[in-house]
Amino acid sequence: MKALLLLGALLLSTPSYAAQLVLDLGTGSRIWKTEELLKHPQVQTIQITDDVSYKRDMSYRAVPLAALLTGIKADDHLQAVALDGFAAELAAAPLLDTVGAQAWLAIEDPANPWPALAEGKPGAGPFYLVWTHPQAGHISPEQWPFQVASIKRLAAVGVRFPALLPDPALAANDPVNLGYALFQKNCLACHRLNGAGDAQFGPDLNIPFNPTEYFGAEFLKRYIRDPQSLRQWPQAKMPGFSTAVLSDEELTLLVGYLKHMAGRKQTP
Numbered sequence: 387m388k389a390l391l392l393l394g395a396l397l398l399s400t401p402s403y404a405a406q407l408v409l410d411l412g413t414g415s416r417i418w419k420t421e422e423l424l425k426h427p428q429v430q431t432i433q434i435t436d437d438v439s440y441k442r443d444m445s446y447r448a449v450p451l452a453a454l455l456t457g458i459k460a461d462d463h464l465q466a467v468a469l470d471g472f473a474a475e476l477a478a479a480p481l482l483d484t485v486g487a488q489a490w491l492a493i494e495d496p497a498n499p500w501p502a503l504a505e506g507k508p509g510a511g512p513f514y515l516v517w518t519h520p521q522a523g524h525i526s527p528e529q530w531p532f533q534v535a536s537i538k539r540l541a542a543v544g545v546r547f548p549a550l551l552p553d554p555a556l557a558a559n560d561p562v563n564l565g566y567a568l569f570q571k572n573c574l575a576c577h578r579l580n581g582a583g584d585a586q587f588g589p590d591l592n593i594p595f596n597p598t599e600y601f602g603a604e605f606l607k608r609y610i611r612d613p614q615s616l617r618q619w620p621q622a623k624m625p626g627f628s629t630a631v632l633s634d635e636e637l638t639l640l641v642g643y644l645k646h647m648a649g650r651k652q653t654p
Contacts, residue, residue, distance in 0.1 A: 404420075405419070405511070405513070406419055406420075407419075407423070407512075407513050407535070407537070408536040409454060409537050410536065410539065411455065411456060411458055411538075411539045412457070412539040413456070413457050420493060420494070420495075423449060423491070424495060429449050429493070430448065430449075431446070431447055432448045432490055432492075432518060433445055434446065434516050434517075434518065437516065438516075438520075438527045438530040439503055439514070439532050440501070440503065440510070444516075446490070446492035446493070446514070446516060447492070448492040449490065449491050449493065450484070450490055450491075451489040451491050451515065452481065452482045452483075452484060452489070454491060454537075455478070455481060455537075458478050458481075458482065458539060459478065460478055460482055461479070462539055463476070463477060463478060463540055463541065463543070464476045464478055464481065464540070465537070465538050465540050466531045466534050466536070466537045467531075467534070467535055467536045467538070468531050468532065468534055468535060469533040469535050470587065471587050472531055472533075472575055472576060472585065472586075473574075473583070473584040473585045473586075473587075474528055474529060474575040475571075475574050475575065476529060480525070480529075486522035487521070487522045487523025487525050488519065489515060489517055490515070490517070490518065491513055491515060491534075492510075492516045493513060494512045494513070494514075499511065503532075511532075511533065512533070513532075513533070513534040514530075514531075514532040514533070515529070516530060526571050526632075527625055527627075527631060528573075528575040528576075529571070543570050543574065547582035547583060548582075549581065549582035550569075550574075550583070550647075551566070552643065552647070553646070561639050561642050562642055562643050562646045564639045565639035565640045565641070565642045565643025565644070565646075568632070568636055569643050569644070572627065572631075572640070576624070577590065577591045578590045579592045579593075580592050580651065580652040580654065581593060581652070581654020582652075588624065590654075592647050592648065592651055593651060593654060596644055596645070596647060596648035597609075597644060598641065598645040599648055603641055603645075606641055606644075607638075610626075610627050610632070610637060611626055611627060611628070612626040613626060614626075
């Protein structure tokens, strides 16, 4: 009986390494297990100041994401998909940088789990894309996906989802196209538009109605800055976008894109 009790205690104290991260980078799929990543030759402890998700300083065991992105080039496009349906669209170039803002894959050790993100919510594990010196690369909170399940190499957003594209007659540097780029970076991880996008998180921003059709421009900007300042409810998930993340000029460009797309509705 004592031997059985000892065996049970050992099993309970042994960490579980069941979590897996799928990398599909266009040259075949690679599955990384938690145990493998924690033993990666480049794994190290990093300090994150004012972590986007935890709202405080955090310490992680992490691998430089560039070390895992075999064969990826700067002009490639990646998508990180989370367990809850959050789908972050990511240009590859910032992920490959090793100077300035640097991307890391933080790995949750089952023997030392991360805290809950908030009361009644899970933690950010098992895998979390975090950044050191994010201000150097103007990194958006939407570029910090947590609970990451897979990272895929995909065609550019406009190729996959032409329903998101502004009028093709517009010049590349037209304010609407600049707003479209900001939409991809800050909104597409949670929202679809015209039914286009991979996110399963927030409502469509054009069907049946575009927010510019029921919000005045200034109220819409205020809502994007601080959603709870206009609508308060306990289960709200949309974060506010501060001027450090989205300048006043950029916010105007983003709203301009949305207003433009209200005239380009397509039925999903």
